[in-house]
Amino acid sequence: MNNGLPRPVTAVVIVAAGSGERLGYGMPKARVPLGSDTILTHALRGVAAAGVARQICVALPPGDTALQELCGSFEAELRAGNPEAQIPLLTTVDGGATRAASVRSALGALLDGTEAVLVHDAARALAPEAVFHRVVDSLAAGAVAVIPAVPVVDTVKTVTRTSGDDTVIAPELVTGTAPREELRSVQTPQGFRLSTLLQAHQAAEGFGDKQAAAVTDDAMLVELLGVPVHAVHGSTQSLKITTPLDLIIAEGLLEGPLGIRWVEG
Ligand code: CTP
Ligand code: MG
Numbered sequence: 001m002n003n004g005l006p007r008p009v010t011a012v013v014i015v016a017a018g019s020g021e022r023l024g025y026g027m028p029k030a031r032v033p034l035g036s037d038t039i040l041t042h043a044l045r046g047v048a049a050a051g052v053a054r055q056i057c058v059a060l061p062p063g064d065t066a067l068q069e070l071c072g073s074f075e076a077e078l079r080a081g082n083p084e085a086q087i088p089l090l091t092t093v094d095g096g097a098t099r100a101a102s103v104r105s106a107l108g109a110l111l112d113g114t115e116a117v118l119v120h121d122a123a124r125a126l127a128p129e130a131v132f133h134r135v136v137d138s139l140a141a142g143a144v145a146v147i148p149a150v151p152v153v154d155t156v157k158t159v160t161r162t163s164g165d166d167t168v169i170a171p172e173l174v175t176g177t178a179p180r181e182e183l184r185s186v187q188t189p190q191g192f193r194l195s196t197l198l199q200a201h202q203a204a205e206g207f208g209d210k211q212a213a214a215v216t217d218d219a220m221l222v223e224l225l226g227v228p229v230h231a232v233h234g235s236t237q238s239l240k241i242t243t244p245l246d247l248i249i250a251e252g253l254l255e256g257p258l259g260i261r262w263v264e265g
Pocket of ligand 2: 018
């Protein structure tokens with residue numbers, strides 16, 4: 001589990017400030033029930049169980065007292081079950097209008113002396129501990145940026161909208177087939193040297209609306225700096241709960257014969 005190298009002082013940022021439009025529950029996704037808890041509680045349990053964080057900083061929808069209280073009760077649950085020394089500091093911040101803005105808000109609240117940060121989507125509530133360890137081990141081994149990734153199972157094609165007479169044939173025209181062996185679906189937690197991620201996010205603050213909307217993960221911003229981004233094996237268990245079907249799959253994982261926190265691959 002641990003490659004034996006000294007690990008950096010690490011904080012985990014959980015971004016949980018999204019509205020959960022696509023899930024369609026009419027409430028922030030972090031509050032949506034999953035099994036007998038909420039999506040955010042599962043995410044917090046996973047991060048705490050991994051035991052890699054000195055601090056966990058959660059970006060919440062601004063003014064969401066229900067989620068602030070949930071974080072408070074989670075900290076009490078942690079305290080009840082562990083010696084004081086092993087409990088990470090749990091802080092909350094108001095998230096922003098975009099995921100990147102929520103990350104920036106949390107980065108501003110990290111403890112002095114933090115060397116590395118893992119940014120994790122609350123929506124990937126069932127990410128197994130082993131993935132957190134692979135990411136932190138890679139940072140310990142010298143990576144500046146490292147992401148968990150899994151091979152793509154579908155054949156992936158590029159398309160454009162059809163134009164002229166072709167619009168009656170079909171709405172899109174295939175322009176190519178991407179080489180699948182080189183493609184990966186990427187997940188969280190994504191790990192970074194803190195100074196590098198801060199630099200990447202500072203650069204992104206000046207983005208226009210279109211460019212900002214195209215930013216879907218933190219590694220993209222680090223890639224723009226020209227810093228190498230490494231990849232470790234992720235897990236299908238780290239699925240991002242985005243649509244109702246994803247929630248059904250996550251419920252199925254919790255109810256299955258292996259129960260929560262079975263570790264795949
Ligand atoms: N997120 C965030 N702040 C935002 C937008 C998203 O902290 N302004 C977080 C979400 O809470 C989630 C993660 O980023 O944990 C990935 O985002 P996504 O799956 O898109 O969640 P939502 O934005 O909540 O969902 P939707 O896009 O369907 O509204
Ligand atoms: Mg979103």
